[in-house]
Amino acid sequence: MFINYLKIALRNIARNKIISFINISGLTIGLVCFFMIALYVYDELTYDRFFKDSDRIYRIVHENIEEGGAATLLTTPGPLAPVLNKDFPQVEKAVRIWQNLDLVVKNSNQIQYYAQDKHIYADPGLFNVFHIPFLFGNPETALKSPNGVIITDKIARLFFKTENVVGKVLVINKEDYEVTGVIRSLSHHTHLPQFEFITSIEPVEERYHFNSWLQGVGVYTYVKLAMNVNVETFQSRILDIADQYVEDELDNRGMTQKYFLQPITDIHLHPNYVKESGIHSKTAGLVLFSAIAFLVLFIASINFINSSLSLAFFRIKEISIRKTNGANRTQLVSQFVTESIVISVIAVCLALVFIYLLTPWFNEIIGKELNHSTLPVSSVLFFMSGVVLCVGFFTGIFPALLIFSFRPAQAIKGIPLTNININNQGIQRLSLRKILVIVQFVITSVFIVALLVIFQQINYMKNKDLGFEKEQILVFPVQTVEMCRSVKDNLDRVKQEFTRHHTVQSITTHLRSPGRMTHQNDVFVYRDGEKRKYWINMQFLDSDFLQTYKIPILAGADFTKNNMTQYILNEAASREFGFHTPDQAIGNHMSIFDWDGEIVGVTKNFHFWSLHYSIEPMVFIRTDHFFPEAVSLKLNTKDLRETMTFIENTFKALFPDQPFEYYFLDEDFNRLYKADVRFAFIILLFTGTAIFIACLGLFGLSLLTIQRKIKEIGIRKVLGSSIPGIIYMLIKEYSLWMITASVISWPIAWYVMRKWLLNFAYRIDIELWMFVLAGAMTLVIALLTVTWQAVRAATANPVEALRYE
Amino acid sequence: MIRLKDVEKYYSNKFVKTWVLRNIDMEVKEGDFVTIMGPSGAGKSTLLHILGMLDDMSGGEYYFLDEPVHQLNERKRTGFHQQYIGFVFQAYHLIDELTVYENLETPLLYKKVKTSERKSLIAETLDRFNIVAKKDLFPNQLSGGQQQLVAVARALIINPKLILADEPTGNLNSKQGLEIMDMLKALNDEGTTIIQVTHDEKKAAYGDRIIHLLDGYIDKIDERN
Secondary structure, three states: OHHHHHHHHHHHHHHOHHHHHHHHHHHHHHHHHHHHHHHHHHHHHOOOOOOOOHHHEEEEEEEEEEOOEEEEEOOEOOOHHHHHHHHOOOEEEEEEEEEEOOOEEEOOOOOEEEOOOOEEEEOOOHHHHOOOOEEEEOOOOOOOOOOEEEEEHHHHHHHHOOOOOOOOEEEEOOEEEEEEEEEOOOOOOOOOOOOOEEEEOHHHOOOOOOOOOOOOOOEEEEEEEOOOOOHHHHHHHHOOHHHHHHHHHHHHOOEEEEEEEEEHHHHOOOOOOOOOOOOOOOHHHHHHHHHHHHHHHHHHHHHHHHHHHHHHHHOHHHHHHHHHOOOOHHHHHHHHHHHHHHHHHHHHHHHHHHHHHHHHHHHHHHOOOOOHHHOOHHHHHHHHHHHHHHHHHHHHHHHHHHHHOOOHHHHHOOOOHHHOOOOOOHHHHHHHHHHHHHHHHHHHHHHHHHHHHHHHHHHHHHHOOOOOOOOOEEEEEOOOHHHHHHHHHOHHHHHHHHHOOOOEEEEEEEOOOOOOOOEEEEEEEEEOOEEEEEEEEEEEEOOOHHHHHOOOEEEEOOOOOOOOOEEEEEHHHHHHOOOOOHHHHOOOEEEEOOEEEEEEEEEOOOOOOOOOOOOOOEEEEEOOOOOOOEEEEEEOOOOHHHHHHHHHHHHHHHOOOOOOOOEEHHHHHHHHHHHHHHHHHHHHHHHHHHHHHHHHHHHHHHHHHHHHOHHHHHHHHHOOOOHHHHHHHHHHHHHHHHHHHHHHHHHHHHHHHHHHHOOOOOOOOOOHHHHHHHHHHHHHHHHHHHHHHHHHHHHOOHHHHHHOO | OEEEEEEEEEEEOOOOEEEEEEEEEEEEOOOOEEEEEOOOOOOHHHHHHHHOOOOOOOEEEEEEOOEEHHHOOHHHHHHHHHHHEEEEEOOOOOOOOOOHHHHHHHHHHHOOOOHHHHHHHHHHHHHHOOOHHHOOOOHHHOOHHHHHHHHHHHHHOOOOOEEEEEOOOOOOOHHHHHHHHHHHHHHHHOOOEEEEEOOOHHHHOOOOEEEEEEOOEEEEEEEOO
16 A cells, blocks of 8 residues: 555656655755754754763852942852862862963974963863863873873874874973873863863962962862762852851951852853853754744745645546545545655755755854764654654645545546635635745745844944944954063063054054953942942053044043053943043042052043943053053054065064964954854845745746636637736736735734844844835745746647647 | 435525435345436436435435445445445546556555455456556556546456446447447346446446436436336
């Protein structure tokens, strides 16, 4: 029986070539999209799960509450991990990790390697928490020696051309280290930094105050809990853990510290701190993508249902004969369902081939390393067959149900198929197909509106006046301690050297450039004889900063060129500190650490951070105490190459041992919108796909409906209708469908896109023209699809159509 | 075997009932060869379709082997098709996408006949109708007479108790027509009940009873024996 169904199915596919092509290609494209997104979602959901026992590993974050506000920090005070290891049997191992940003590595062969973010300090327990396999060396002892370094295979090959390099020596930041272990480069599928070097944390404990509960920058703390530990109980034990050790000191400072466990498998999707480094996708995005995946597949399935429904009209005779030969309902349903499952299977196989071919390209777009080879085969098969069965079943069941609703006698009497009255439900059936097509185009139209809104918003963000000039600013990060000293000690000379060239207008040193992470700290403000504390964003800089970035001053003046510590606020900070007008702020004193100084000016607000965020209070501090992390040059040139040559030469002369690395601020700033641009691109991709599939379906549908009207067209032409008249008759209906679809899509698109825009503190308004344009696009695309068919039918010789009737 | 009591059939739209059949009382015994005659639009085919359970009645009672068909559900009726009834149509109604062999196989598949038995039944039938050489051809590769032959073969393959034939020879030339009629007669002699619809007096003569329909009523019944 099944073989018979299969045979019929394959013959039908071969017989209706165009429709089969439309069905299979539409479904294939839909499935490719669906599986790609499924792969992406799966990837996002499984971050850090490759670590052994990942369900028992937690990062500890802490909240610091004091007068002036609370701050959630991803780090904890240094003593936490040792205390957990010593006093808590629930903890299998706790480990501290700290990232070193300055890294210059050399070896005796004079090979050099500079990198930021590639070096971590860690406790020896690192490998008890994170199971990272060693290629060479012993994980138990590798971090015990203060001068031991663990490197990745990549670094080993770079320096030594081989991997087994245990015992060899590397010079890291001018100190000799002995390689004690070689590991494989870490997978990108983790929130951990992509480190290449690991050394012991002990030598830097003093420097970074890792032994203090109250001082210092803090350290990342990870714990692996013992088996069967109740996480909630443990969480409640550590919530106030600091009180057990330093309660008095905390009380004296009016501080409270709360500690929280964060499962590492959650970190990727739920970064609890907005400005945490790294690109973090959010759950909402995943839900949205999943919804898109289902919608695209849904559109493809609708095609399939629609063409099967239309084809069913042509098969009424076949089905009638089968009924008179004794087919019962189940048998007929099985036949239809088998046919659509066969098509689904073909589509899935093709989709798999395409996925295989397209994954590298898709990876490039979304900036990931999706890899299907790591997926568990059984669940993939399960998933695939689930999709096949669902799609097959739902697309098969509709035509089957249609078929049931008529009595075979009519078809057998030889009534023309077009006139068959299916239990008086013919009209309603037609409207089912109409509804399906409209639904398809509603979805497509929503996509188009979304696309317009997204592109407008991105355009707006890239072009909005940020309150400072980001064009023609070249920044080079100060990467090493050595260079930092050199810049700080020879600041005047550095500035003179660079400004010798006429295209370099000004130069300034500061912490991080706009768009990069800002520094936050406590400041004290003296106002009306009172000392108040605020937790605030700050930027250390020299007196040329405002001028270089062309930030306008509202009140007071720019920094004066002396050695005094001076403060300039932005408007938001001035308001935060309680000054009613910018002028009131001028002349007051404030301090950070022990550096007391006068507020000399207030600037207009400007966007230090992307337009996702509203403008926050910010304090500029001019002081001799800070260590610059970046140097910015304002250029004014048409001949960039010549200027660059000059800058590079000057750089090499000033800092002979340092790597010349730089970026342009506008490009760097636009990096903040990378996720949005990527999102827009993915939407563009799916919009294109959705339009294509929907048009494919419309094409098939018009092919079939117009075929059924061939006789009517013939009669009309014999009666004297003109060709344009017939074309108009044929496409009029489709135009109405498209207009209906657009109108229905508008409120949906408006609602969805308004939600999306809420992600941005500064956003465009959704305007009427976007809807109208989207509607017009939908209409034009759809009519282009249909008109070809209509023209063909209208220009055919009517005698052909009528001869056989 | 078949008993109709006051069967009627009409189509209604909003305002008008169009009567197709009214007050039909008839009885067919096993082994009968009944002919239904009448002018176009008299309701012949509709009656045949009701007898074959392809169409619903609007009213009246229909007993098939003492089962009240008018009260049966779809599943039961399909069961009757599979077991007792074979159809032959004027337009043959073979499935165009299937070969002769597969067309013959279809009713057996629906009846869930086992593979081995199916094969032997088909082989036997092909042999009996002398169409073994045609078994892999598609209907459009056959002449009209050959197609009708296959259609009859297909109706017979389930060994039905009742054959319903709707102008079985209407599309055939006279020689082919005679062959088909002779075959039906032979089947009748073996005990199969046959009900045919025809315009043709000569073909009608093969039956032992002729029911004349006129405007939906039974006009008269000719008993020939």
